[in-house]
Amino acid sequence: MASAQDAxxxxxMAGRCLTALVGGYAxxxxxxxxxxxxxxxxxxxxxAWGMILSFLFYAAxxxxxxxxxxxxxxxxxxxxxxxxxxxxxxxxxxxx
Amino acid sequence: xxxxxxxxSMAWIHGWLGLLAxxxxxxxxxxxxxxxxxxxxTRWMQPEYRPRPVGNAEAARTxxxxxxxxxxxxxxxxxxxxxxxxxxxxxxxxxxxSPDPKAPRPPRRPETRLDPATGVPVEARETRGGEFFYRFxxxxxxxxxxxxxxxxxxxxFMLGAILSGVITxxxxxxxxxxxxxxxxxxxxxxxxxxxxxxxxPYHAMITYTGLITLVAMYTPWPILANYAQPAAFSASLYxxxxxxxxxxxxxxxxxxxxxVEAASAEWQGARVSRIIIGNPDDAxxxxxxxRSSDDRLNARSASITYAGVSGERLSASPPLGPAxxxxxxxLGLHLGWFAGPLLRWVxxxxxxxxxxxxxxxxxxxxxxxxxxxxxxxFGLSLVDRLNIGAIACLPAGMAAFLLANRLLPPMLASRxxxxxxxxxxxxxGLAGLSLLRPARRAWIETxxxxxxxxxxxxxxxxxxxxxxxxxxxxxAFDGTMVLLAAVLGFAAWRLARRPVDAARPRRRVSLAVxxxxxxxxxx
Amino acid sequence: xxxxxxxxxxxxxxxxxxxxxxxxxxxxAERSRARIIGWxxxxxxxxxxxxxxxxxxxxxxxxxxxxxxxxxxxxxLSRWPARASAPWMPMTAVALALCFL
Numbered sequence: 001m002a003s004a005q006d007a008x009x010x011x012x013m014a015g016r017c018l019t020a021l022v023g024g025y026a027x028x029x030x031x032x033x034x035x036x037x038x039x040x041x042x043x044x045x046x047x048a049w050g051m052i053l054s055f056l057f058y059a060a061x062x063x064x065x066x067x068x069x070x071x072x073x074x075x076x077x078x079x080x081x082x083x084x085x086x087x088x089x090x091x092x093x094x095x096x
Numbered sequence: 097x098x099x100x101x102x103x104x105s106m107a108w109i110h111g112w113l114g115l116l117a118x119x120x121x122x123x124x125x126x127x128x129x130x131x132x133x134x135x136x137x138t139r140w141m142q143p144e145y146r147p148r149p150v151g152n153a154e155a156a157r158t159x160x161x162x163x164x165x166x167x168x169x170x171x172x173x174x175x176x177x178x179x180x181x182x183x184x185x186x187x188x189x190x191x192x193x194s195p196d197p198k199a200p201r202p203p204r205r206p207e208t209r210l211d212p213a214t215g216v217p218v219e220a221r222e223t224r225g226g227e228f229f230y231r232f233x234x235x236x237x238x239x240x241x242x243x244x245x246x247x248x249x250x251x252x253f254m255l256g257a258i259l260s261g262v263i264t265x266x267x268x269x270x271x272x273x274x275x276x277x278x279x280x281x282x283x284x285x286x287x288x289x290x291x292x293x294x295x296x297p298y299h300a301m302i303t304y305t306g307l308i309t310l311v312a313m314y315t316p317w318p319i320l321a322n323y324a325q326p327a328a329f330s331a332s333l334y335x336x337x338x339x340x341x342x343x344x345x346x347x348x349x350x351x352x353x354x355x356v357e358a359a360s361a362e363w364q365g366a367r368v369s370r371i372i373i374g375n376p377d378d379a380x381x382x383x384x385x386x387r388s389s390d391d392r393l394n395a396r397s398a399s400i401t402y403a404g405v406s407g408e409r410l411s412a413s414p415p416l417g418p419a420x421x422x423x424x425x426x427l428g429l430h431l432g433w434f435a436g437p438l439l440r441w442v443x444x445x446x447x448x449x450x451x452x453x454x455x456x457x458x459x460x461x462x463x464x465x466x467x468x469x470x471x472x473x474f475g476l477s478l479v480d481r482l483n484i485g486a487i488a489c490l491p492a493g494m495a496a497f498l499l500a501n502r503l504l505p506p507m508l509a510s511r512x513x514x515x516x517x518x519x520x521x522x523x524x525g526l527a528g529l530s531l532l533r534p535a536r537r538a539w540i541e542t543x544x545x546x547x548x549x550x551x552x553x554x555x556x557x558x559x560x561x562x563x564x565x566x567x568x569x570x571x572a573f574d575g576t577m578v579l580l581a582a583v584l585g586f587a588a589w590r591l592a593r594r595p596v597d598a599a600r601p602r603r604r605v606s607l608a609v610x611x612x613x614x615x616x617x618x619x
Numbered sequence: 620x621x622x623x624x625x626x627x628x629x630x631x632x633x634x635x636x637x638x639x640x641x642x643x644x645x646x647x648a649e650r651s652r653a654r655i656i657g658w659x660x661x662x663x664x665x666x667x668x669x670x671x672x673x674x675x676x677x678x679x680x681x682x683x684x685x686x687x688x689x690x691x692x693x694x695x696l697s698r699w700p701a702r703a704s705a706p707w708m709p710m711t712a713v714a715l716a717l718c719f720l
Contacts, residue, residue, distance in 0.1 A: 029317045036318030041417070043322045044332050048419035050318030051311045052426070055304060059255045067105040095322045273636045275697035294689040297682040393675055429679060438621055442683045449690055 012071050020065035023078040028058035030085030037092055106260040117253035118458045119486040128233040129447030132432055132440055135181040138225030140573045141501045143561045145220035147183050148213045153353035158215030159185045160352045168377050175371040184209040184218050221506040248314050254303045281463040288456040291449050298446040305430035347379030350407035359385040359400045393434050396424030455487045480535050485527030488542035493523025495549035502560040543588035550581035621671040624664050626714035628688035631660030633704035667718055
């Protein structure tokens with residue numbers, strides 16, 4: 001994909017891949033964790049729902065990262081979700 | 097990411113996801129498909145072992161007798177009872193941890209396979225059997241945990257490829273039955289569409305449930321959010337005997353056969369599949385019996401725990417909530433233990449459809465980029481060669497694994513490892529040799545060689561084990577090998593029949609028209 | 620054996636293929652009838668799966684058998700288009716017989 005004409009395109013593709021692979025995982029893990037922490041059902045059930053759905057979240061983030069043309073938006077949304085959900089889960093701490 | 101339409105972007109990502117993970121996915125699909133017959137492959141690979149079948153209670157008694165003699169003071173015994181597919185009793189033991197708290201926890205010792213009737217270790221040739229294909233399909237013969245991570249990443253790529261493939265394929269119903277032979281890349285596209293769409297529920301199911309089987313490793317984070325002690329999560333799912341403390345007073349186990357019968361009666365006659373005995377020589381020993389899940393979708397089985405010495409019923413696993421039930425059913429669907437003979441064969445055929453989907457997709461990537469008459473660019477040659485190595489050479493390796501089982505002397509030391517080496521040397525060796533030939537010849541010759549090796553299996557079987565091969569089970573196995581040889585041979589023959597590019601120029605006009613249409617279909 | 624699910628599935632798909640008239644040249648008047656028969660046979664295969672596998676295993680077993688019968692039909696259809704859908708009536712009869720065996 002990286003053509004010699006435009007070195008910038010190579011970097012932007014690398015950034016997109018990194019966002020999709022690593023950021024997508026972080027966002028999916030954060031979302032699944034927050035869901036598991038907040039779902040008002042039994043502890044074991046909420047944990048299992050979070051784990052079951054995590055791959056669906058990951059796939060959705062990953063595909064969207066390659067659909068949306070504006071890289072800044074992709075990076076902002078995916079890393080943003082990762083930081084917000086991950087941070088919220090950390091702040092909430094372990095379910096009492 | 098050509099264009100802004102969702103179809104275009106999904107077509108683009110579909111191609112790259114499929115290409116990057118395709119070769120490993122093909123190997124995972126092929127060995128995973130073989131794993132539907134994991135016990136049968138093991139049985140075929142130990143032809144001298146033909147035990148007298150006994151009841152479950154009797155098998156439990158003989159296993160406990162052997163364990164009491166050979167590992168009396170261990171912390172935990174796990175006994176997998178035989179069934180009509182797995183003929184031997186498999187036992188695992190775990191030694192008591194040393195009193196020193198800094199000493200590492202003793203690992204589970206390797207499996208011992210016992211004859212259910214006599215309770216002595218199985219005397220047969222050493223082999224990894226069907227277990228090897230099963231382990232390879234999610235560990236990829238890489239050191240732990242890298243194989244599992246790589247397999248998970250490839251499965252994730254597969255999930256992305258399935259979703260993007262569905263979004264991008266705008267004529268799912270119009271092309272439902274369309275398969276045209278001998279039409280160049282149009283045929284490859286048809287074959288890819290048909291194998292993907294017709295078995296789509298299977299592909300989506302097997303990919304997602306495959307990820308679920310290792311979810312605790314891939315995304316453990318929800319556990320950390322809900323449990324201060326992560327082990328408490330699995331303890332609430334599985335029968336937990338590790339928490340039972342030994343009293344220090346010696347005790348003797350009650351008759352295990354009676355407990356097996358009692359549990360089976362409580363489950364309306366369902367079989368006991370596994371027995372976990374904690375602190376077997378202690379007065380506070382426990383016996384946990386797990387229900388077989390062969391007759392239900394949920395692979396996470398119910399259990400009953402008894403006091404080991406008195407035989408008193410202590411507790412049973414709680415009923416499952418919807419999420420745990422869902423996860424258990426997903427696990428069950430992936431493993432396919434619920435499937436009776438017909439459904440197992442159907443699953444096997446669907447697995448082969450999955451192999452065909454991945455293989456045709458890989459070939460299609462190369463065919464789409466090939467210009468008639470032009471020399472292929474480096475990336476295209478590389479993809480072509482890797483396609484040959486993965487698709488045409490892996491079957492040869494698997495056949496070599498089975499052939500080595502018959503050809504190596506039965507009592508040879510470390511023969512199990514040699515069988516595995518035979519597979520990889522044949523696979524990668526053939527792929528390396530194929531580099532010496534032009535790509536098209538390489539396809540034909542490697543496929544033909546794979547077919548030959550599969551065809552050789554029944555012959556070698558007959559020569560090496562003689563009359564033993566005339567048994568319904570061995571005949572069925574060897575017959576399947578002939579069928580696989582026929583499929584590979586057919587592929588080689590089809591390729592060899594078609595002249596290189598001779599048909600191309602005559603069709604150039606219609607090709608140009610169809611190319612425009614395809615450009616719209618495939619992006 | 621629970622082959623009836625697959626037989627109903629094959630017969631149903633064969634009629635749906637007839638109903639679309641793309642791979643098989645079917646008279647337009649016959650198409651809509653073939654489509655209705657096709658969907659009814661697919662429904663029959665689901666009911667047969669329900670009968671044979673019980674409420675819990677019926678859906679996965681049905682989808683699996685239906686997929687395999689679809690692959691089989693497409694393979695036959697690609698080679699012998701005219702003959703692929705011909706045996707749908709005897710197949711339905713055998714499937715019905717298997718249901719009540």
